Amino acid sequence: MIKYLSKTNVKNLKGVAIARLDFNTEDDWRMKAAIPTLQLLLKHARALVILSHKGRPLGFQKQFSLRPDAEKLSGLLKHDITFDEKFNFDELRRNISTSPAKSIFVLENLRFVSMEKGNDKSFAKNLASLGDYFVNEAFAVSHRAEASVVGITKYLPSYAGLGLEKEIINLSRVMEKAKKPLIMIFGGAKSGDKLAVIKFFRKKADLFLIGGALANTLLYLKGTDIGTSLFDEDVNEMIKNLSSDESVILPVDFRRQGSKILDIGPQSEKLFASKIKDAKTIVWNGPMGLIEREEFKKGTLGLVRAIISNKTAFSVVGGGETVTMLKESGLSDKISFISTGGGAMLDFLAGKKLPGIEALK
Numbered sequence: 166m167i168k169y170l171s172k173t174n175v176k177n178l179k180g181v182a183i184a185r186l187d188f189n190t191e192d193d194w195r196m197k198a199a200i201p202t203l204q205l206l207l208k209h210a211r212a213l214v215i216l217s218h219k220g221r222p223l224g225f226q227k228q229f230s231l232r233p234d235a236e237k238l239s240g241l242l243k244h245d246i247t248f249d250e251k252f253n254f255d256e257l258r259r260n261i262s263t264s265p266a267k268s269i270f271v272l273e274n275l276r277f278v279s280m281e282k283g284n285d286k287s288f289a290k291n292l293a294s295l296g297d298y299f300v301n302e303a304f305a306v307s308h309r310a311e312a313s314v315v316g317i318t319k320y321l322p323s324y325a326g327l328g329l330e331k332e333i334i335n336l337s338r339v340m341e342k343a344k345k346p347l348i349m350i351f352g353g354a355k356s357g358d359k360l361a362v363i364k365f366f367r368k369k370a371d372l373f374l375i376g377g378a379l380a381n382t383l384l385y386l387k388g389t390d391i392g393t394s395l396f397d398e399d400v401n402e403m404i405k406n407l408s409s410d411e412s413v414i415l416p417v418d419f420r421r422q423g424s425k426i427l428d429i430g431p432q433s434e435k436l437f438a439s440k441i442k443d444a445k446t447i448v449w450n451g452p453m454g455l456i457e458r459e460e461f462k463k464g465t466l467g468l469v470r471a472i473i474s475n476k477t478a479f480s481v482v483g484g485g486e487t488v489t490m491l492k493e494s495g496l497s498d499k500i501s502f503i504s505t506g507g508g509a510m511l512d513f514l515a516g517k518k519l520p521g522i523e524a525l526k
């Protein structure tokens with residue numbers, strides 16, 4: 166049984182709380198999603214220690230420092246924060262134990278230390294020694310067996326934060342009791358983890374609307390000229406199979422640069438919208454085009470409009486880039502649930518056990 170922060174007796178929340186967050190986004194939406202948990206902890210705990218990572222650095226790399234994130238968080242919480250970049254655990258323990266009540270500490274990017282990714286026991290133990298209990302509020306990294314996600318739970322009472330709890334509830338709703346028709350939409354440059362979800366939902370979902378590299382691959386297999394577009398080089402049996410599957414809907418026109426497909430075209434937007442309007446459950450991960458460029462955002466924005474025009478469906482959207490764009494468009498509150506996970510959301514929906522969640526049982 167997962168231990169949820171929301172259901173824990175507040176007596177258990179005194180002492181020093183350690184919260185694992187995920188600051189790994191261009192903007193601060195994942196940080197903002199963790200604020201309710203941090204406020205709850207601040208209400209009850211004597212002090213708060215925050216752990217996170219950013220990027221995939223090899224040793225110290227300034228551009229991945231969490232210093233700016235600590236400053237931003239301090240502004241959001243309207244609370245002073247002590248930033249610690251030394252990983253000197255004896256000194257940190259001393260500073261935490263002598264700090265005034267309600268002090269907040271943010272440690273530097275844990276992935277600057279190779280022991281984090283390696284789920285090293287002694288590193289996990291040192292992290293655990295900084296507090297009295299642990300809260301995972303980092304769904305987005307819960308598919309990684311790392312020291313601050315999994316290892317640390319061996320040494321402390323450990324709880325799922327409020328945001329992680331919402332992820333589990335909403336994604337489980339899709340897994341276990343999705344109302345039909347269920348439409349799943351996948352785009353983006355990487356196909357592997359999306360294929361795993363399609364495999365899991367092959368018999369359960371009614372339609373799969375596909376854009377991005379996977380669409381290009383399937384179109385290529387059907388004889389469309391995809392020019393120099395991004396596609397999957399490793400065409401396995403499953404992809405071949407999908408190319409003749411009637412539940413797989415592919416784009417019918419494109420926005421290109423030269424021969425390269427960089428977005429779906431207006432007819433495809435209409436086609437996808439006509440399917441989305443009848444859905445009762447919609448799951449979406451990955452943009453339809455190269456949304457970093459204004460001229461190739463249109464297909465993805467069209468999809469957003471189609472999803473929010475369906476006022477009765479339960480809609481779940483995830484994936485870093487897609488969500489950042491949704492937030493920018495100001496339409497994110499019209500989506501039933503926005504997952505903070507990219508790869509973690511896909512692993513969950515592929516029926517995999519996430520090590521960070523398993524560790525809380």
Ligand code: 3PG
Pocket residue numbers: 187189190220221305306309485506507508509
């Ligand atoms: C994410 O952004 O998906 C998470 O922070 C995990 O990052 P990772 O893929 O580098 O482990």
